[in-house]
Amino acid sequence: MKVLPPGVKPADFEAALGEFRAAVGADWVFSADEDVELYRDQFSPSWGEEDERRASAAVAPASVEEVQAIVRIANRRRIPLFPISTGRNFGYGGPAPNLSGTVVIDLKRMNKVIEVDDKRHFCIVEPGVSYLDLYRHIQERGLKVWIDCPDPGWGSPVGNALDHGVGYTPGIHRDHFGAHCGMEVVLANGEVMRTGMGAMPGSKTWGEYRYGYGPYVDGLFAQGNFGIVTKMGFWLMPEPEAYLTSTVTVPRHDDLHALIEEMNYLEHVGVCGDPSYASPMGRYQRDPQLVALWKKPGRASAEELDAYAASKGLPSWSARLQFYGSAAGIAADFEYAKARLRARLPGAQFTPAETIRFPASDAEKDRFDRKVAIGVPSLEVFTGMALADAAGHVYFTSVIPKSAEAVFEAQRVYSDVYDEAGVQFSGLAGVGPYSLPATWAYHTFIFRMPLPTFHDDVAANRKVRGIIHKLVEVAAAHGWGEYRTPAMFQDAVAMAYSFNNNALLHFCEQIKDAVDPNGILAPGRGGVWPKHLRKERK
Numbered sequence: 001m002k003v004l005p006p007g008v009k010p011a012d013f014e015a016a017l018g019e020f021r022a023a024v025g026a027d028w029v030f031s032a033d034e035d036v037e038l039y040r041d042q043f044s045p046s047w048g049e050e051d052e053r054r055a056s057a058a059v060a061p062a063s064v065e066e067v068q069a070i071v072r073i074a075n076r077r078r079i080p081l082f083p084i085s086t087g088r089n090f091g092y093g094g095p096a097p098n099l100s101g102t103v104v105i106d107l108k109r110m111n112k113v114i115e116v117d118d119k120r121h122f123c124i125v126e127p128g129v130s131y132l133d134l135y136r137h138i139q140e141r142g143l144k145v146w147i148d149c150p151d152p153g154w155g156s157p158v159g160n161a162l163d164h165g166v167g168y169t170p171g172i173h174r175d176h177f178g179a180h181c182g183m184e185v186v187l188a189n190g191e192v193m194r195t196g197m198g199a200m201p202g203s204k205t206w207g208e209y210r211y212g213y214g215p216y217v218d219g220l221f222a223q224g225n226f227g228i229v230t231k232m233g234f235w236l237m238p239e240p241e242a243y244l245t246s247t248v249t250v251p252r253h254d255d256l257h258a259l260i261e262e263m264n265y266l267e268h269v270g271v272c273g274d275p276s277y278a279s280p281m282g283r284y285q286r287d288p289q290l291v292a293l294w295k296k297p298g299r300a301s302a303e304e305l306d307a308y309a310a311s312k313g314l315p316s317w318s319a320r321l322q323f324y325g326s327a328a329g330i331a332a333d334f335e336y337a338k339a340r341l342r343a344r345l346p347g348a349q350f351t352p353a354e355t356i357r358f359p360a361s362d363a364e365k366d367r368f369d370r371k372v373a374i375g376v377p378s379l380e381v382f383t384g385m386a387l388a389d390a391a392g393h394v395y396f397t398s399v400i401p402k403s404a405e406a407v408f409e410a411q412r413v414y415s416d417v418y419d420e421a422g423v424q425f426s427g428l429a430g431v432g433p434y435s436l437p438a439t440w441a442y443h444t445f446i447f448r449m450p451l452p453t454f455h456d457d458v459a460a461n462r463k464v465r466g467i468i469h470k471l472v473e474v475a476a477a478h479g480w481g482e483y484r485t486p487a488m489f490q491d492a493v494a495m496a497y498s499f500n501n502n503a504l505l506h507f508c509e510q511i512k513d514a515v516d517p518n519g520i521l522a523p524g525r526g527g528v529w530p531k532h533l534r535k536e537r538k
Ligand SMILES: Cc1cc2nc3c(=O)[nH]c(=O)nc-3n(C[C@H](O)[C@H](O)[C@H](O)COP(=O)(O)OP(=O)(O)OC[C@H]3O[C@@H](n4cnc5c(N)ncnc54)[C@H](O)[C@@H]3O)c2cc1C
Pocket: 083, 084, 085, 086, 087, 088, 089, 090, 091, 092, 093, 094, 095, 107, 127, 149, 150, 151, 152, 154, 155, 156, 157, 158, 159, 160, 162, 163, 164, 165, 166, 167, 221, 227, 228, 229, 230, 381, 382, 522, 525
């Protein structure tokens, strides 16, 4: 199915492709159906329907100059462009654009690691550098720095950070956009701009001081559509002498209050890393007895859940204690954390500490089930992933406060939405009394709910879309917004940030109109549409 950019005639589109070919070489413009197919979102919740967002073609430049040439052609011919770095944004839209007919600008060929400094701890990379590439680059040179990676290592520091992606080592590194430092951007008019210290010719601190001088504009380029990022700096964590991990469990339902408060303290004071909460009881969320308890009017009380957990002989909650630093220091930190937790939670139990010293061999690193916690990228997350008969999933990810009250409230509020929609616990869906938020974001929780998507079940996909729209609405009514979402929900999510008649969105639209008057860069991304396409807002 060939889609063209809105308002562009086939002959004009062919002429634009011809100009793209002249700019980057014929081999790097993809317009055959089988090539463009690769830029579909395999996890799309509207697969094969009219509303699926489909690219018309793709173009893969090899240099900043080629990116500039493409942007200038696109401007002249009014061709919308959608930049991707490694294009692996699955669960949040894959490589597909917001607006059907857009040409994907695929930056995979721009894959140079420009600099890694293991004395001052930063790197500067191009968009096509994947986490696996960067890790390999560091290991091959024996450099003493870590990267912080998301679960799948095939994505890129640049692409991931530009969608506010997240990882698993200590707080300031897990927030990938927060850990970036300076960028180079091709603007909609084809000009190249550098931010932060990079804006100063000959600057010596591009990857180290992020603000430079004057307004800090970097935020516009993440979840936005104001430029194409062609280089980005990131702070890196120095390789610690050692890492120590243990799991703490607490027996009672209401112990989650003190557990979270203590882990918040230990994390924010800089003692512990990512607390990664879980529940040993999670495996029973499909048990008919528990489902019945949870579905009764008023839902299960803490006492009932405690009795149920006791019947299974399991504690209610767990958290990971993770320490990075000197071997002696982290052993002492572990004792300190245990003492604090025991003082508030007499029932707390700790697994024996596991420690690893660095530098470590691959075999030593392999002992750890969560290699991302020690900065090692892989694709292990896909091993044994229960897709059932689904093609993929989309995430609903709302930002909630870092407290047990908020967790319990979210469990109930979202269970109400699921019950009303008739969602049963399955491999990819379900909320129950042991569902817990992700702890990627340093100062908040993200309550993540995957929902399955299908290539052969339009009705099921429609239902998923309806549920996500409902979740966005219900979340907003509770003061919770999403941190990230696939293209087809970006308007709804952006509109929920509606303080003072959507003043934030209107401000972004004014910037869009000023810096990209032809609206060629990623129309619709982040809910920001150029003037002539605002009617596309869904
Ligand atoms: C099982 C599973 C587990 C996952 N776990 C995680 C996880 O732990 N953490 C996490 O963050 N994500 C996770 N994801 C989501 C996703 O896979 C990763 O975030 C991935 O790194 C994103 O793909 P990418 O790096 O190739 O970015 P891209 O797809 O290249 O980019 C993402 C978006 O950013 C914008 N963009 C990209 N490059 C540019 C540019 N140069 N200029 C301007 N805009 C640009 C585009 O809008 C693009 O759609 C997971 C997904 C799955 C399926």
